[in-house]
Amino acid sequence: MNSIIGTYECKVDAKGRLMIPSALKKQLSASLQDGFVLKRSVFQPCLELYPMTEWNQMMQKINKLNRFVKKNNDFIRRFTAGVKVVEVDDQGRLLIPKDLMAFSKISKDIVLSSAVNIVEVWDKDLYEKAIAGDDIDFADLAEDVMGGVNDDDNGIS
Numbered sequence: 001m002n003s004i005i006g007t008y009e010c011k012v013d014a015k016g017r018l019m020i021p022s023a024l025k026k027q028l029s030a031s032l033q034d035g036f037v038l039k040r041s042v043f044q045p046c047l048e049l050y051p052m053t054e055w056n057q058m059m060q061k062i063n064k065l066n067r068f069v070k071k072n073n074d075f076i077r078r079f080t081a082g083v084k085v086v087e088v089d090d091q092g093r094l095l096i097p098k099d100l101m102a103f104s105k106i107s108k109d110i111v112l113s114s115a116v117n118i119v120e121v122w123d124k125d126l127y128e129k130a131i132a133g134d135d136i137d138f139a140d141l142a143e144d145v146m147g148g149v150n151d152d153d154n155g156i157s
Contacts, residue, residue, distance in 0.1 A: 009111055010112065016097065036087070049120075
């Protein structure tokens with residue numbers, strides 16, 4: 001799958017359904033039939049929407065972990081806690097289960113934000129706080145994470 005692009009604001013109805021914006025739906029069109037996996041994020045109070053092909057690739061990595069190592073077993077249990085298979089219905093809506101809505105503190109206004117090959121699903125207020133990054137100097141972070149990467153020797157990471 002190619003990288004997913006964009007940040008989209010939308011609303012969740014009283015039943016926890018969100019209408020996938022058409023521009024995002026087009027990008028996910030190849031995955032609509034296979035479905036998606038929705039899970040808690042490891043690092044943030046948001047959800048992660050994996051197209052099934054991306055989820056299967058992640059599971060291939062996780063299945064290589066030795067289950068007789070306690071840390072690995074604990075990680076697998078926490079990583080897969082609350083995982084749900086979800087589908088986009090005929091009207092283009094996706095249902096967020098109640099337990100995942102509670103985890104991510106989603107109420108009404110949400111943000112769908114591309115994160116390379118998955119989509120993060122955020123409560124709008126929490127998303128705004130996260131990207132404001134008052135606790136992080138983004139320039140320093142960018143240098144730490146990407147500063148040493150130059151695979152093509154073209155001066156661009």
